[in-house]
Amino acid sequence: MSHRPSPARICAYDHIGIRVSDKNRAIAFYQALGFVESASFPLYEANEMLSSDGVRINLIFNGARLPNAHNVLLDAPLKLPGVTHPAFVVDDLQALEAWLCEEGITITEGPHHIGPRRVALFIRDPDGNVLEFNQLINGDEQ
DSSP, X not given: OOOSOOSSOXXXXXXXXXXXXXHHHHHHHHHHTTOEXXXXXXXXXXXXXXXXXXXXXXXXOOOOOOGGGXXXXXXXXXXXXXXXXXXXXXXXXXXXXXXXXXXXXXEEEEEEEETTXXXXXXXXXXXXXXXXXXXXXXXXXX
């Protein structure tokens, strides 16, 4: 493997793909979080969803349905390599927390500080995919 740096500069982050087992259930869940479908890719069993501020995700509709929404990358004792979760920045974590509780969406961790720059909470989508939500704070707070 070459150790020379890539000549192409990484300019931005485009999206994350989230594999789900039930298209309609997943679309409804992510719509409730504030995403709207902006494109559909039937050939690839996927769509694109955008938040009002332009944050993009792709839902991939070919996931096998597993009982108990098991997440193999986080829940299995053997920690396999792979992407474990997307992390989104929100403007009001307390408002999100209150809304999640009202909607009956379980907060699986937090809210709590993670390092000096953010407060985070975690939830899972109906397939067990972990989603992190962060509110950025001043660097001198802990």
